[in-house]
Amino acid sequence: xxxxxxxxxxxxxxxxxxxxxxxxxxxxxxxxxxxxxxxxxxxxxxxxxxxxxxxxxxxxxxxxxxxxxxxxxxxxxxxxxxxxxxxxxxxxxxxxxxxxxxxxxxxxxxxxxxxxxxxxxxxxxxxxxxxxxxxxxxxxxxxxxxxxxxxxxxxxxxxxxxxxxxxxxxxxxxxxxxxxxxxxxxxxxxxxxxxxxxxxxxxxxxxxxxxxxxxxxxxxxxxxxxxxxxxxxxxxxxxxxxxxxxxxxxxxxxxxxxxxxxxxxxxxxxxxxxxxxxxxxxxxxxxxxxxxxxxxxxxxxxxxxxxxxxxxxxxxxxxxxxxxxxxxxxxxxxxxxxxxxxxxxxxxxxxxxxxxxxxxxxxxxxxxxxxxxxxxxxxxxxxxxxxxxxxxxxxxxxxxxxxxxxxxxxxxxxxxxxxxxxxxxxxxxxxxxxxxxxxxxxxxxxxxxxxxxxxxxxxxxxxxxxxxxxxxxxxxxx
Numbered sequence: 219x220x221x222x223x224x225x226x227x228x229x230x231x232x233x234x235x236x237x238x239x240x241x242x243x244x245x246x247x248x249x250x251x252x253x254x255x256x257x258x259x260x261x262x263x264x265x266x267x268x269x270x271x272x273x274x275x276x277x278x279x280x281x282x283x284x285x286x287x288x289x290x291x292x293x294x295x296x297x298x299x300x301x302x303x304x305x306x307x308x309x310x311x312x313x314x315x316x317x318x319x320x321x322x323x324x325x326x327x328x329x330x331x332x333x334x335x336x337x338x339x340x341x342x343x344x345x346x347x348x349x350x351x352x353x354x355x356x357x358x359x360x361x362x363x364x365x366x367x368x369x370x371x372x373x374x375x376x377x378x379x380x381x382x383x384x385x386x387x388x389x390x391x392x393x394x395x396x397x398x399x400x401x402x403x404x405x406x407x408x409x410x411x412x413x414x415x416x417x418x419x420x421x422x423x424x425x426x427x428x429x430x431x432x433x434x435x436x437x438x439x440x441x442x443x444x445x446x447x448x449x450x451x452x453x454x455x456x457x458x459x460x461x462x463x464x465x466x467x468x469x470x471x472x473x474x475x476x477x478x479x480x481x482x483x484x485x486x487x488x489x490x491x492x493x494x495x496x497x498x499x500x501x502x503x504x505x506x507x508x509x510x511x512x513x514x515x516x517x518x519x520x521x522x523x524x525x526x527x528x529x530x531x532x533x534x535x536x537x538x539x540x541x542x543x544x545x546x547x548x549x550x551x552x553x554x555x556x557x558x559x560x561x562x563x564x565x566x567x568x569x570x571x572x573x574x575x576x577x578x579x580x581x582x583x584x585x586x587x588x589x590x591x592x593x594x595x596x597x598x599x600x601x602x603x604x605x606x607x608x609x610x611x612x613x614x615x616x617x618x619x620x621x622x623x624x625x626x627x628x629x630x631x632x633x634x635x636x637x638x639x640x641x642x643x644x645x646x647x648x649x650x651x652x653x654x655x656x657x658x659x660x661x662x663x664x665x666x667x668x669x670x671x672x673x674x675x676x677x678x679x680x681x682x683x684x685x686x687x688x689x690x691x692x693x694x695x696x
Contacts, residue, residue, distance in 0.1 A: 284302075286300075286686060290684045291683040294327065294384070295324075297322065298321065301317060319394040321392050323389065323390045325386070326386035330617070331383040331618075332383075333382050333383070333676040333678065334379065334525055334673070335379055342465065344373040360374065390419055393416065396412065407432050419455070420454045424449050425447065426447055429442060429444030443483055449476075450478070458472065458511045478505075492548060496544070500539070500543070502539045504536065509531055515603060515616055517529060518672075523672030532614075534565075539563075556574075566622070571595055590629070591631075595625075596626075603618055650692050658683070
């Protein structure tokens with residue numbers, strides 16, 4: 219049996235944002251701007267900021283196939299994600315969409331413990347209760363051992379001195395299906411609904427959504443409202459740990475669930491023949507299990523910084539998210555500028571701002587380029603801790619997850635598209651290949667304020683540096 223601890227965090231969800239949105243961006247030639255989805259405030263994979271509303275493409279069918287390659291520096295997460303989608307526009311104006319995604323992930327992720335001047339050993343369950351593990355040597359940086367006096371088989375891994383502890387050698391596979399349908403219901407009115415399901419080794423997610431939009435002002439103004447309900451189930455093979463218990467090889471508790479309810483209110487306005495603008499307000503509330511079952515915190519000595527224990531983290535059971543998104547598409551002759559800004563706030567104390575700018579530039583009739591730049595900044599959650607101090611009372615909630623800490627991120631990318639053939643009457647490429655490369659980098663402080671003396675020279679920042687390469691093909695036909 220190969221040691222394959224599940225990945226930490228919802229990495230695949232972030233990657234899915236890139237593939238889904240980039241497919242949408244490539245499929246449609248004249249789109250509205252996307253709503254700001256109720257997603258994490260920042261994802262390692264970029265968000266393109268367009269949707270796949272193709273109601274103007276009556277009778278047109280679009281097929282897409284693409285693959286994403288994603289790699290984090292330092293031997294961390296690597297992913298490969300193929301995706302296929304189809305959009306069928308009926309003669310009545312109805313639109314049916316479907317997308318199927320598979321992603322595989324390997325690599326290493328921080329486990330939440332603080333660095334220290336000496337090596338650190340971590341012990342976790344090796345296999346599900348009632349099963350056996352046959353490997354006795356190292357695998358993926360881990361070793362199977364038997365806990366003395368118990369007969370319990372555990373997985374152990376050691377991190378070197380003066381390095382941020384990471385859990386290496388994990389693999390995971392996720393599959394996801396998304397379906398949607400939209401249809402006119404009256405003059406200027408449009409009803410849409412859909413659903414999605416995804417599954418991976420330790421996680422299940424199911425969601426359904428419905429929306430209604432109405433055109434006004436000679437179809438120059440569109441008001442929309444949509445709602446979504448999501449049900450998630452977290453089920454690590456060793457169970458879900460009790461918050462603030464000591465990291466161990468013991469079996470944990472039962473699977474835990476979470477629900478998310480969200481709504482989006484939006485207005486899209488054709489300002490003039492060259493400028494399309496959209497303003498969205500998103501609100502969402504999640505309730506249930508929102509703790510990362512794999513992440514721990516170090517309990518350290520107040521002077522030397524030596525770790526005495528590693529405790530499983532604990533996060534609040536509810537979270538209210540709000541965001542405001544303002545996006546613009548402006549045509550400057552043959553070029554199109556896409557500029558947007560998003561402000562985010564949640565009840566955990568995270569505030570963020572995202573600014574994005576891209577420019578689609580036709581080079582020749584069979585080639586266009588689209589450079590992109592994005593800036594992101596967020597504050598830390600009010601319960602974010604780099605470590606806990608031995609002898610002090612435990613807080614109600616605490617997490618060392620860097621995604622909940624204070625950081626900034628910059629993304630730079632370039633997309634190249636090659637339209638192969640087209641329908642001159644509608645100016646729609648019947649076939650196109652496209653490539654995109656993006657470089658993503660998080661920056662932040664290496665040292666928390668008031669760090670204990672023994673850890674004064676350690677680097678606590680576990681920010682991501684990643685490169686993603688995306689290649690795809692799309693075909694449109696009547």
